[in-house]
Amino acid sequence: xxxxxxxxxxxxxxxxxxxxxxxxxxxxxxxxxxxxxxxxxxxxxxxxxxxxxxxxxxxxxxxxxxxxxxxxxxxxxxxxxxxxxxxxxxxxxxxxxxxxxxxxxxxxxxxxxxxxxxxxxxxxxxxxxxxxxxxxxxxxxxxxxxxxxxxxxxxxxxxxxxxxxxxxxxxxxxxxxxxxxxxxxxxxxxxxxxxxxxxxxxxxxxxxxxxxxxxxxxxxxxxxxxxxxxxxxxxxxxxxxxxxxxxxxxxxxxxxxxxxxxxxxxxxxxxxx
Amino acid sequence: xxxxxxxxxxxxxxxxxxxxxxxxxxxxxxxxxxxxxxxxxxxxxxxxxxxxxxxxxxxxxxxxxxxxxxxxxxxxxxxxxxxxxxxxxxxxxxxxxxxxxxxxxxxxxxxxxxxxxxxxxxxxxxxxxxxxxxxxxxxxxxxxxxxxxxxxxxxxxxxxxxxxxxxxxxxxxxxxxxxxxxxxxxxxxxxxxxxxxxxxxxxxxxxxxxxxxxxxxxxxxxxxxxxxxxxxxxxxxxxxxxxxxxxxxxxxxxxxxxxxxxxxxxxxxxxxxxxxxxxxxxxxxxxxxxxxxxxxxxxxxxxxxxxxxxxxxxxxxxxxxxxxxxxxxxxxxxxxxxxxxxxxxxxxxxxxxxxxxxxxxxxxxxxxxxxxxxxxxxx
Numbered sequence: 001x002x003x004x005x006x007x008x009x010x011x012x013x014x015x016x017x018x019x020x021x022x023x024x025x026x027x028x029x030x031x032x033x034x035x036x037x038x039x040x041x042x043x044x045x046x047x048x049x050x051x052x053x054x055x056x057x058x059x060x061x062x063x064x065x066x067x068x069x070x071x072x073x074x075x076x077x078x079x080x081x082x083x084x085x086x087x088x089x090x091x092x093x094x095x096x097x098x099x100x101x102x103x104x105x106x107x108x109x110x111x112x113x114x115x116x117x118x119x120x121x122x123x124x125x126x127x128x129x130x131x132x133x134x135x136x137x138x139x140x141x142x143x144x145x146x147x148x149x150x151x152x153x154x155x156x157x158x159x160x161x162x163x164x165x166x167x168x169x170x171x172x173x174x175x176x177x178x179x180x181x182x183x184x185x186x187x188x189x190x191x192x193x194x195x196x197x198x199x200x201x202x203x204x205x206x207x208x209x210x211x212x213x214x215x216x217x218x219x220x221x222x223x224x225x226x227x228x229x230x231x232x233x234x235x236x237x238x239x240x241x242x243x244x245x246x247x248x249x250x251x252x253x254x255x256x257x258x259x260x261x262x263x264x265x266x267x268x269x270x271x272x273x
Numbered sequence: 274x275x276x277x278x279x280x281x282x283x284x285x286x287x288x289x290x291x292x293x294x295x296x297x298x299x300x301x302x303x304x305x306x307x308x309x310x311x312x313x314x315x316x317x318x319x320x321x322x323x324x325x326x327x328x329x330x331x332x333x334x335x336x337x338x339x340x341x342x343x344x345x346x347x348x349x350x351x352x353x354x355x356x357x358x359x360x361x362x363x364x365x366x367x368x369x370x371x372x373x374x375x376x377x378x379x380x381x382x383x384x385x386x387x388x389x390x391x392x393x394x395x396x397x398x399x400x401x402x403x404x405x406x407x408x409x410x411x412x413x414x415x416x417x418x419x420x421x422x423x424x425x426x427x428x429x430x431x432x433x434x435x436x437x438x439x440x441x442x443x444x445x446x447x448x449x450x451x452x453x454x455x456x457x458x459x460x461x462x463x464x465x466x467x468x469x470x471x472x473x474x475x476x477x478x479x480x481x482x483x484x485x486x487x488x489x490x491x492x493x494x495x496x497x498x499x500x501x502x503x504x505x506x507x508x509x510x511x512x513x514x515x516x517x518x519x520x521x522x523x524x525x526x527x528x529x530x531x532x533x534x535x536x537x538x539x540x541x542x543x544x545x546x547x548x549x550x551x552x553x554x555x556x557x558x559x560x561x562x563x564x565x566x567x568x569x570x571x572x573x574x575x576x577x578x579x580x581x582x583x584x585x586x587x588x589x590x591x592x593x594x595x596x597x598x599x600x601x602x603x604x605x606x607x608x609x610x611x612x613x614x615x616x617x618x619x620x621x622x623x624x625x626x627x628x629x630x631x632x633x634x635x636x637x638x639x640x641x642x643x644x645x646x647x648x649x650x651x652x
Contacts (some may be wrong), residue, residue: 164374167341170361171368172437173391186378 024248031055031241038237054242063243065218066225071250073221074203077142078196084143085150085195086188090180092151093158094166104155107148115145116208123212133215141209146199153198157191158184193258201251222247290317290477291352291365291444293338298347300333307333308501311347315445315479320471322480324488325498326524331481332449334498338479339447340364351444362393364445367438371450373430375422375437382418385409385436394441408440411473428459435467439474446478452487464490485525489513497521513567515633519640522565522633528596528607530565533581534637537562545602546582549626551634552643561637568596570631571608571624579623581606585616599624 025045030038031054033047058064092100122141126132131140161184169179185192210221217225226243229236292315299309308330315321323331336342338349340361349357356364367388375384386405389396396404409415412432417425422433431451438446451467452460468491471478482488488495489509497504497512497520505512505521516522516530523529535544542549542564549564576582583601590612597608599622608624616622626632634643 162372162374164370164372165376167339167361168368168370168374168376168437169387170341171339171364171366172388173362173393175360175362178392183376186376189378 027241027244030237031245033238035238054238055246057236057239058242058246061239063222063225063246066220066222067246069219070204070222070247073138073142074200076139077146077203078199080139081143081146081199082150082154082192082196085147086154086185086192088147088151089154089156089191090158090184092155104152107151110148111152115141119209119212126213132213133219135219137213137219138203138206138210138221141213142199142203142206145202146195149198150195153191153195154188157188161187197254197258200254204247204251289444290475292317293445293477293479294348294350295334295338296348296350298334298337298344298349300330300337300342301345306501308498309346310502313496313503313506315477317477318475320478320480320491320493322482322488322492322495323498324482324485324495324524325504327483329498330501331483331498333501335447335449335479335481338445339366339368362391365443366445366447367441367443368447368449369434369438369451371453373422373434373451373454375430375433377422379421380418381414381420381422381425381433381436382409384422384433385414385418385440387437388441404440405436408436411439411470412436427455428463431455431463435470439470439476442474442476444477446476448478448480450482451480453482453484460487467491486527489525497524499524515642516565517642519563519565519635519642522635522642526567528568530567530633531571531604531606531608532635533564533566533601533604535562547602547604548580549632550629555634555643563635563637565633565635565642566626566631568607569609570627571606571610572627573610573614574623574625576621576623579625581624583622583624585618585620585622587618588616597622 029045029047032050032052033044034049034051034053037044037047091097092104097103123132126137131137165183165187166176166179169183170176174182205223206221207223207227210224211227214220214224222243226240226247229240229243294314295311298311300307311330311334313321323334325331333342337344340356340359340363344357347357348355351364351366376387379387382405385408386401388394389401389404405418406415409418412435414429414432414436417429417433422430425433431454434451448467452463455463464487471491480488480491492509494506494508495512496506499520504524505517507515512521512525516525519532523532533542533544533547533549535542535547537551537555540551540553542551542562547564551562551564555562571581574580581601583599583606586598586600586605588598588610589596593612594609595612595614597610597616599606599608601624606624635641636643
C-alpha cells in the first residue's frame with residue numbers, strides 16, 4: 001500500500017517536472033539546432049551538432065540593444081518604485097497620516113486593476129503630456145504599477161519590526177534617517193526584495209504596455225523585439241527560441257540569487273517573542 | 274574578576290555620572306492626561322526605580338526622559354542642561370529595552386559596538402574593538418561576539434543589551450523592565466549582576482519595573498506611581514515602613530499591608546473582629562479611618578482577649594516561617610507566623626499587633642497616612 005502511494009507520488013512528480021521543464025529544454029535545444037534540423041523527422045531532443053548561429057543572428061539584428069532597453073527600463077522602474085514604496089510604507093506605519101485607511105484602500109484598488117484595462121486612457125494622457133514613445137514612458141508606467149505593491153509589502157514588514165529597534169538606534173546616537181537606513185531597512189530586506197522581484201518580473205515580462213506605448217524600434221523592449229521574429233513569411237524558430245532563452249535567463253538568475261530572501265524568517269531573535 | 278574589571282572600566286573617556294531633575298512633567302495624549310505632576314530627581318550615581326502597576330505612566334515618564342516622547346508640560350534636566358526638547362541622540366543616555374531591541378542583522382560584537390559607530394563618535398576601529406572587548410569581558414560575552422542575537426539565549430541577549438548601553442559610559446542609564454522577559458531563576462541572578470554593575474560603573478541609573486522585589490533590592494530610592502501620578506518617593510525602607518498612603522502600603526510588600534477599615538469610636542477602631550486603639554489625636558482629624566499592619570507585625574494571641582479575632586482560612590508552610598490567611602470580619606488578613614505553630618482551617622484565632630507603633634493609620638477618605646507625630650495627615 002505504502003509503496004503504491006510512493007510510486008504514484010513519484011510518477012506524478014515526474015510528470016509535473018516534464019510538463020514544467022519540457023518546453024524550456026525544447027527551447028534550449030531548438031535554439032542550438034541548425035535551421036534545417038529544427039523540423040527534422042523524427043524530432044531529436046539534442047541537436048547532432050550544436051550551433052550558436054541563432055544567437056549570432058540576434059546580435060546581428062541588434063536585439064542586444066533591446067535587451068539593454070529592457071534592463072534599463074526594468075532597473076530604473078524597480079529602483080524608483082521600491083524607494084517610493086518603502087518611504088510611503090514607513091510613513092504609513094510611523095506617522096499619523098490623515099486618511100491613512102483610504103490611502104491604503106486606494107493602493108489596494110490600484111493593484112486590483114489590470115494595467116491593460118487602463119491602457120487606452122493612459123496612452124491618451126501620455127500623448128497629451130508628451131510622454132508617449134519616449135525613453136521615460138515605460139519606466140514611469142512600470143514604476144506606477146509596482147508602487148502600490150511595494151507600499152503594501154514594506155508597510156506590513158515595517159509594522160512587524162519592533163519600534164524599539166528604531167528607538168534604540170536613536171538613543172545610540174543616530175538620526176532618524178540613519179536609524180531607518182541602518183536598522184529598519186536591513187530588517188525590511190525580505191519585503192524590499194520581494195517587492196523588487198515582483199516589480200522585476202512584471203517589468204521584464206511585460207509585452208502589452210510596451211507594444212502599445214512605444215513605437216520607435218530603438219526604444220523597444222526585448223519581448224516586443226522578439227515578436228518580429230515571428231515574421232510575415234513564416235517563423236524564424238531558431239532565433240525566436242534563442243531570444244526566449246536570453247529573455248528567461250535574468251529572472252532565473254535573480255531567483256537563484258535571492259531565493260534565500262524570498263523565503264523570509266529574518267527578524268527572529270531580535271526581540272523576545 | 275570584579276575588582277579587575279572595575280579598574281578596566283573606570284578610566285574610559287565617557288561622561289561622568291550626572292544628576293537628573295524631572296520638574297512638573299505632564300503628558301497628554303489628545304484629551305487624555307497620561308501623567309501629571311511628575312517631580313523627582315536623581316543624584317549622580319544614584320539608582321532610582323519607577324515602580325507601579327502596568328499603565329501607571331512609568332514607561333511614559335521614562336520615554337520622555339529618553340526623548341522618545343515630548344512632555345506636554347515641565348522640564349527634564351540632565352546634569353545642568355535642559356534637555357526637554359533635545360533629540361534622544363543628543364542626550365548622552367543609554368537605554369535597555371524590555372524587548373532588548375537588539376539589531377537582528379548585526380552580530381553581538383556589532384550590536385555592542387553600534388553606538389560607537391555613530392557619526393558623532395566615529396571612533397577608530399581599534400578603539401571600538403577595545404571598548405567592545407572591555408564591555409563584553411565584564412559581561413562574560415567574549416565567546417559569543419560573532420553570533421547573531423537569534424543564536425544566543427534570553428539571558429545572553431539581556432547582557433548584550435546591557436553591553437550596548439555601557440560601552441560608551443553615558444551620563445544616564447535608562448532601564449525599562451530589563452528583567453521581565455527572563456525566567457525566575459535567571460531574573461534573580463541578573464538582578465544581582467545588575468546591582469554589581471551599578472556599583473562598578475558608579476553610573477546614574479533610572480530603572481522601570483512593576484516588580485516590587487526588583488525595586489526593593491536594587492534601588493537607592495523608589496518612585497511609586499499609580500494612575501499617572503507619583504504616590505511617594507523614598508528609600509525602600511521608608512516606603513515599606515512609612516508609606517504615606519494606602520496605595521503604597523498595599524502595593525509594597527509581599528503580601529501587602531493588612532488594612533482594617535472602620536469608624537473611630539471612643540478612640541478605638543472597631544468593626545467585626547477588630548478592636549484597635551488609635552493614637553489620641555487622630556479622633557479629632559478624621560472619623561473614617563483605616564489601620565494598616567504588615568503581615569510580619571502580627572503575633573498570635575488568645576482568641577478571647579485578642580484585638581483581632583477571626584477564623585483560619587489556610588496556612589502555607591514556607592520553611593523558616595508560615596503564612597497564615599485568616600478571615601477577620603470581612604477582611605482577609607495575612608500574617609507571617611513561626612513555622613512550628615499548627616492551625617487547622619476554620620479554627621478560631623486571635624492576633625495582636627506586635628507593638629502599637631507597628632500600626633500605621635490612614636484617613637479612609639483620602640487614603641493619606643497620619644505621620645508619626647499623629648498631628649496631621651502626612652504630605
